[in-house]
Amino acid sequence: MRLGYSLAYWGSAGLNLAEHRALVREAERLGYDSVWSAETYGTDPASLMAWLAGQTGRIALGTSVMQMPARRPVAAAMTAATIDQISGGRFRLGLGFSGPQLVEGWHGLPFERPLVHARDYINVVRMALAQEPISYEGPTLTLPLPDSQGKELTLAVAPVQERLPIYLGALGAESIRLAGELADGWLPFHFPAGHLADCTGLLREGAERAGRSLEGFDVAPMVMVLVDDDLETAYDMMRPMLALYLGGMGSRRMNFYNRLARRLGFEKEAETLQEAFLAGRQGEAISAIPDELVDLMTICGPPARVRDRLTAYREAGATTLVVGVVPPTLRLRLDQLRIIAECAS
Structure with a gap:
């Protein structure tokens, strides 16, 4: 099981830019596999990942998650391909539909049929990243517009990765099935290890629906971790x-x-x-x-207790554990990154 590090909502932790950079660089030095940034109605996670691409050399860079209502799917694909180019093939596109507060209050869109929207969205993103001419007709999205002057276009820049990983943030049964059907990874938040094990069967059902294998699929729960006696x-x-x-x-x-x-x-x-x-x-x-x-x-809890819980997530099927740390200062957060890495080794 790999470790990831969550920046959470950049700007809400009381740390400045240099301190966040120090945390990401320390996570990279300690062997963390990935770093992730979230989105609400504050800082843009894609911009942060592009900036961090120039501040790091190995660690993967992910969004957890970019809100689908905030961007047209082709715009998300353009962003993903650009950051993948900048980072030398280290980007992971985490997507989610958010909830009615943000979708209706911040983006001014109705919160309707989120799973149907998500299916159309991911399909178009996948086509664009594969540099296929975009011709798509779904329940919520048709490209090009029928009876219009629109033409089929192809993304003009390719991602470095042959298949840039798409992750889906999902908590409900049908959305988890959708992750298994269409995505390369699943990002559940605050999921207990036992519940994670129960839900991996839903991923398999989704994969079977698409006639695909889950080999290489990344189950990447995000969990807050604090080691303290x-x-x-x-x-x-x-x-x-x-x-x-x-x-x-x-x-x-x-x-x-x-x-x-x-x-x-x-x-x-x-x-x-x-x-x-x-x-x-x-x-x-x-x-x-x-x-x-x-x-x-x-x-x-204490180190031995944390080791047992990390083992439980590994045995439940997590292939990446994205950890969020809660202490208020840079020094304490740096200490937590190191101690958590020791507990996971």
């Missing part, structure tokens, strides 16, 4: 980020992370913390997250 302190450091995801990362009617917590058996706690978070009572929301849920959705 004081388990209670570790729990408390994990709770604020979990409260944000489970309570505020989505609307009251549709929060995919909150739904995941409910599926894991924490329906009452998920409801309580979401209600508190959306009402502006963040402290109450943080306190509502039980130790057991923190344990399932993160990896934290």
Whole structure:
């Protein structure tokens, strides 16, 4: 199992540009396989990966995830091919559909049939990256426009990689099947190891639907990790980020992370913390997250405990574990990258 490092939402961690660069370079020095940057309504992850391509020499560069509603699929393909050229073939295109808050509130688009949109989107991105003339007709996308002056065009720059990896961020059963059917990797967020093992069967179902093999497919869960001898302190450091995801990362009617917590058996706690978070009572929301849920959705505690949890992810089928680190300072984050690498060795 390889290690990846998540920058999360660049700009939200209280670190400056030079400090983030130092963390990525240290991850590369320690043997981390990849670095990933997320997208909400702040910094653009593709721009950051292009910048980091010139600051690094080996580590793979991924988006986790670029929002499909934010870019036309051919624009995403152009971006991916460009960064792949700049980096010498190190780019990984992580895509996701986001949720109604961002799709409708930030991009001004209806949140409708996300899986149908995602299928059309990935198909067109794949065609463009393969430098095929773009001629496509799907339920949500037709290129060129019929009865128009449009013509079939071909991406004028090829990626370095013969098949540039496309990853899909997915939490629900059908979206996981879609990853197995169309993508080269799956990016689940805050997934427990046991739940990961249960869901790999969905990947196989998707692959079978497409008549393809999952050989070389990258199962790459993103999990917050904190190595600390004081388990209670570790729990408390994990709770604020979990409260944000489970309570505020989505609307009251549709929060995919909150739904995941409910599926894991924490329906009452998920409801309580979401209600508190959306009402502006963040402290109450943080306190509502039980130790057991923190344990399932993160990896934290003394080194021996962290080693056991890393082993559990490996045995559950993870081929890359993308770790997020939570300490507030550069020195502490650098220490965590080193200690996590030691625990994984």
